[in-house]
Amino acid sequence: MVAMTTPISVEQFTEKARAFLDQHAEKKERERAFVWGEGSDNVAMFEERDRKAEMEIVRQAKQWQSTRFDNGFGWITGPTEFGGSGLTPAHERAYASVEREYRTPSLGVFQIGLGMVAPTILAHATQAAKERYLRPLWRSDIVGCQLFSEPGAGSDLASVQTKAERDGDEWVITGQKVWTSGAQFSDIGEVICRTDPGLPKHKGLTCFIVDMHAKGVEIRPLRQMTGGASFNEVFFNEVRVPADHILGAENDGWGVALTTLMNERASIGAMGGGETSMFVRLLGMIRHYGLDQDPLVRDQLADLYITSRLAGLTSQRGMDKIRAGQTPGPEMSIGKMALVDNQKKINDLVAHVLGVKLQADSGEWGTFAWNQLLLGAPGMRIAGGSDEVMRNIVSERVLGLPKDVGIDSKSPFRDLKVGTQKD
Numbered sequence: 001m002v003a004m005t006t007p008i009s010v011e012q013f014t015e016k017a018r019a020f021l022d023q024h025a026e027k028k029e030r031e032r033a034f035v036w037g038e039g040s041d042n043v044a045m046f047e048e049r050d051r052k053a054e055m056e057i058v059r060q061a062k063q064w065q066s067t068r069f070d071n072g073f074g075w076i077t078g079p080t081e082f083g084g085s086g087l088t089p090a091h092e093r094a095y096a097s098v099e100r101e102y103r104t105p106s107l108g109v110f111q112i113g114l115g116m117v118a119p120t121i122l123a124h125a126t127q128a129a130k131e132r133y134l135r136p137l138w139r140s141d142i143v144g145c146q147l148f149s150e151p152g153a154g155s156d157l158a159s160v161q162t163k164a165e166r167d168g169d170e171w172v173i174t175g176q177k178v179w180t181s182g183a184q185f186s187d188i189g190e191v192i193c194r195t196d197p198g199l200p201k202h203k204g205l206t207c208f209i210v211d212m213h214a215k216g217v218e219i220r221p222l223r224q225m226t227g228g229a230s231f232n233e234v235f236f237n238e239v240r241v242p243a244d245h246i247l248g249a250e251n252d253g254w255g256v257a258l259t260t261l262m263n264e265r266a267s268i269g270a271m272g273g274g275e276t277s278m279f280v281r282l283l284g285m286i287r288h289y290g291l292d293q294d295p296l297v298r299d300q301l302a303d304l305y306i307t308s309r310l311a312g313l314t315s316q317r318g319m320d321k322i323r324a325g326q327t328p329g330p331e332m333s334i335g336k337m338a339l340v341d342n343q344k345k346i347n348d349l350v351a352h353v354l355g356v357k358l359q360a361d362s363g364e365w366g367t368f369a370w371n372q373l374l375l376g377a378p379g380m381r382i383a384g385g386s387d388e389v390m391r392n393i394v395s396e397r398v399l400g401l402p403k404d405v406g407i408d409s410k411s412p413f414r415d416l417k418v419g420t421q422k423d
């Protein structure tokens with residue numbers, strides 16, 4: 001591994017990055033201008049892959065991430081103590097910008113493990129757990145998933161009923177999680193459990209790192225309306241977790257979960273803004289159907305371009321705060337809302353231009369294929385906090401409006417009427 005503990009300027013680091021990428025990746029040829037009707041018309045938000053194809057993508061992603069890590073480019077801003085390169089967000093941005101010039105495998109399968117679980121471990125895990133998990137996670141020897149949602153606890157996450165009970169040096173977890181993305185190829189998960197039903201619902205929760213291969217963990221795939229199965233139900237049947245796998249303090253899991261959720265909004269929000277290829281594709285479609293002089297369509301497209309750029313910059317501010325070790329503020333919720341709003345604008349524009357061509361597969365290039373984007377988009381409005389919940393956050397924490405009436409923050413959880421709650 002290239003040691004990068006001594007200060008290195010962004011320019012020197014960029015040179016090193018270029019030398020590394022020249023050696024390990026293929027430079028992209030000059031991007032050919034997009035031509036409507038040529039190449040793939042796939043614009044899916046959630047890829048529909050069978051398990052074999054998915055595992056191949058995971059294998060390629062792991063190979064690339066471990067090569068980056070071994071050369072000091074895998075965790076650029078991470079503390080050197082745990083295998084990071086100890087550099088700044090500016091170094092990270094410089095690397096990302098150079099890497100975009102090369103053909104490299106997608107690392108999307110690590111979005112949850114590295115974007116959400118790893119930062120939470122860094123912020124809240126015991127020293128032993130940090131030493132055990134951070135390096136393998138960032139080297140992608142292991143993959144992480146997020147086990148928060150339950151059938152009776154999604155937006156109202158503090159209503160989780162999966163319980164964890166202390167037994168000597170271990171905790172024993174029993175319950176059901178749902179919508180767990182990527183559980184099928186994950187090795188560890190961050191799980192939130194109820195540890196004291198006698199406390200108000202936000203107070204009796206604790207987060208743990210759980211081994212997804214442990215005895216008593218059962219993972220069942222869920223099929224979504226786009227056809228793929230990237231989510232799962234995960235059942236815990238008396239799964240044993242060592243006491244030092246706790247995140248934060250006992251009954252303090254709400255704060256830990258918020259760290260993860262902030263990072264989730266950041267990683268979803270960070271997907272906004274860089275929509276140039278989508279924009280170019282939309283423009284191609286509009287020209288193909290002779291609508292590029294239509295004032296209404298031109299107005300829609302210009303609006304989309306401006307709001308996408310603004311969303312990207314807002315998310316960038318939040319991401320920079322995270323990389324600098326600060327807690328991002330409302331920009332994460334705003335960035336997420338802006339992303340899904342822009343997604344809706346794209347869908348409206350596509351529907352306006354294509355009309356009935358979207359409804360049945362006639363075999364015509366670049367028509368029915370948009371369906372995969374339109375059917376995937378509602379998922380993005382829900383994932384990482386639904387639109388309504390984001391609006392609640394902004395109205396309460398930014399605008400100072402009164403709290404959501406649904407939240408009872410005083411009564412013991414066991415006295416609340418939540419789903420089919422059993423003690």
Ligand SMILES: Cc1cc2nc3c(=O)[nH]c(=O)nc-3n(C[C@H](O)[C@H](O)[C@H](O)COP(=O)(O)OP(=O)(O)OC[C@H]3O[C@@H](n4cnc5c(N)ncnc54)[C@H](O)[C@@H]3O)c2cc1C
Nearest residue numbers: 146147148149154155156179180181379382383384386388
């Ligand atoms: C693509 C995707 C990936 C996901 N991945 C994961 C994952 O990896 N791990 C994980 O734990 N979870 C995951 N989830 C689950 C996600 O976090 C939940 O779906 C989300 O929190 C909403 O919860 P719910 O589905 O139970 O809906 P509910 O909370 O039941 O909401 C139903 C509707 O009621 C509205 N609503 C609820 N409360 C309020 C309120 N107080 N005010 C106004 N309106 C309200 C909501 O906006 C929504 O429209 C994923 C979801 C999606 C779509």
